[in-house]
Amino acid sequence: MLPPALRHIDCWIFDLDNSLYPASADLFALIDRRMTLFIQQLVGCDPVAARKVQKDYFRDHGTTLAGLMREHGTDPHHFLDFVHDIDLARIAADPRLVAALDRLPGRKLVFTNGDEAYARRVLEKLGLGNAFDGLHDIHAMDYVPKPDPGAYARMCERWQIDPARALFVEDMARNLAPAKALGMMTVWIDNGSEQAEAEADPAFIDYRIADIGDWLTQITGGERS
Structure with a gap:
């Protein structure tokens, strides 16, 4: 049975990268x-010039993809298929996580700035291919990613989520603020995946x-290992 403070939760929302697998796997280095x-x-x-363009677009448009779409008319499906064509040998199933998710009551969703095809590949590799509803x-965010509040609002509308009965788990602390503003409970995975602890404000983090x-x-x- 869940602790009393969590028994009202009927929708469990999880970030994917560096959240459902260890940050030490560093898949993003391959994507980057x-x-x-x-x-x-x-x-x-x-490569040096390309790297500068990449970071300039990230700075000026919020994501590299947004910059490419704006400046070059890049097809987002083509871009995402290309950058996510990586070897997933660095990650593996965690039996504890698989079992615990199976015991968790209510709906379970993945909320990711990646695309669905990549996310499903990762979930299969983690033994979680059938763990989520x-x-x-x-794509569902219309290419405006977390932490834009609109991404959270669209998710709640699409999946008919009552934020007061939802909990969001994420490794990037700043991505929890919009969820908390909607009324969700929040869990920050402080696993070293970001160097932005200054953004980890207790006001929008319920569990660390x-x-x-x-x-x-x-x-x-x-049972704990």
Whole structure:
């Protein structure tokens, strides 16, 4: 049985990258290199110049993809297929997490700035291919990602989520603020995946944890490793 403070939750929402697998896997380093290569091929420049374009677009448009769409008319499906074409050998199933998610009552959703095809590949590799009831990705956000409040509002509307009965788990603290503003409970996975602890304001964080498998095992009454 869940702790009393969590018994009202009927929708459990999870970020994907660096949340459902350890940040030490660093899949984003592989994706980041693919982004640079995409820009090299698109613009016809060397890696150093492509890297600068990539970071400039991220700074000026919020995401590299948004900049590419605005400046080059890039097809987001083509871009996302290209950058997510990575080897997933760095991640593996965590039996504790698989079992704990199975014990968790209510709906379970994934809320990711990645795309659904990539997310499903990752979930399969983690042994979680059938663990979730739905997935809200960057396409469903109209390419305006977390932490834009509109992304959260669209997810709640699409999946008929009552924020007062929902909980959101995320490794990037700043992405929890809009969820808290809607009335969700929030869980920050403080696992070293970001160097932005100054943004981890207790005002919008209900639980601060180090490992999602440990925490879910504890709250669902499973044995701790």
